[in-house]
Amino acid sequence: xxxxxxxxxxxxxxxxxxxxxxxxxxxxxxxxxxxxxxxxxxxxxxxxxxxxxxxxxxxxxxxxxxxxxxxxxxxxxxxxxxxxxxxxxxxxxxxxxxxxxxxxxxxxxxxxxxxxxxxxxxxxxxxxxxxxxxxxxxxxxxxxxxxxxxxxxxxxxxxxxxxxxxxxxxxxxxxxxxxxxxxxxxxxxxxxxxxxxxxxxxxxxxxxxxxxxxxxxxxxxxxxxxxxxxxxxxxxxxxxxxxxxxxxxxxxxxxxxxxxxxxxxxxxxxxxxxxxxxxxxxxxxxxxxxxxxx
Ligand code: FES
Numbered sequence: 001x002x003x004x005x006x007x008x009x010x011x012x013x014x015x016x017x018x019x020x021x022x023x024x025x026x027x028x029x030x031x032x033x034x035x036x037x038x039x040x041x042x043x044x045x046x047x048x049x050x051x052x053x054x055x056x057x058x059x060x061x062x063x064x065x066x067x068x069x070x071x072x073x074x075x076x077x078x079x080x081x082x083x084x085x086x087x088x089x090x091x092x093x094x095x096x097x098x099x100x101x102x103x104x105x106x107x108x109x110x111x112x113x114x115x116x117x118x119x120x121x122x123x124x125x126x127x128x129x130x131x132x133x134x135x136x137x138x139x140x141x142x143x144x145x146x147x148x149x150x151x152x153x154x155x156x157x158x159x160x161x162x163x164x165x166x167x168x169x170x171x172x173x174x175x176x177x178x179x180x181x182x183x184x185x186x187x188x189x190x191x192x193x194x195x196x197x198x199x200x201x202x203x204x205x206x207x208x209x210x211x212x213x214x215x216x217x218x219x220x221x222x223x224x225x226x227x228x229x230x231x232x233x234x235x236x237x238x239x240x241x242x243x244x245x246x247x248x249x250x251x252x253x254x255x256x257x258x259x260x261x262x263x264x265x266x267x268x269x270x271x272x273x274x275x276x277x278x279x280x281x282x283x284x285x286x287x288x289x290x291x292x293x294x
Pocket of ligand 1: 144145146147148176177178179180181182183184
């Protein structure tokens, strides 16, 4: 028996937002849908958003979930968190926020909170008309877990976002490794690689105890790290979609970039900035980074 909180049980037994939102072509309103997971893998979530176009405010949201108690509770929690928010505000909701809203989830059920966050991102990307290849690099890179179809990119992202340190953690968050187990050694290697990357950028700036910290980066190191993240992790995704980005300047935590190609003329360039560039730089460099186009 899982040790669920009262909040989890309450939302599971009394879900208020199950269902669909039909697009009735209301003026000034747009309905978007986001899908994540698959019934074949045991969990699937479809999120419907009703958005006021002028303000990009979420007027209503509904979900359809194929999953367990925590999947339903996580979907309810997600909707409680995003109702009335703008899409940009909703983009800041993390799987940790969902789990926290529930008063916690059993570790083995954390993948339900991840699924909620991913459905939200999928719905917002669909609303903004951003093609999947342009906004989501989770499907890039080698397939690590064939049992659950999980790529190296997705495993790396969830490790970084949740500070995961063991293969068991990864299984709890994205299921990878929870089938035949043949990918567990590869997951260990990815964890080691992420931990190494976290140390490498700051190794030149040890503090007085000989330890390192991202916050201790000098300005030169910080700019170099930003450039490296753009070159290695952001530009390949944008180039694949006919765009590109160039680092223009860095003033404190304000990172100024020039969007090029398809990105420069794309109506979704703001979303591209926020999602593909800013969030990645916040993950890798500093949570305070703000990206601006010049
Ligand atoms: S390949 Fe990952 S659990 Fe089987």
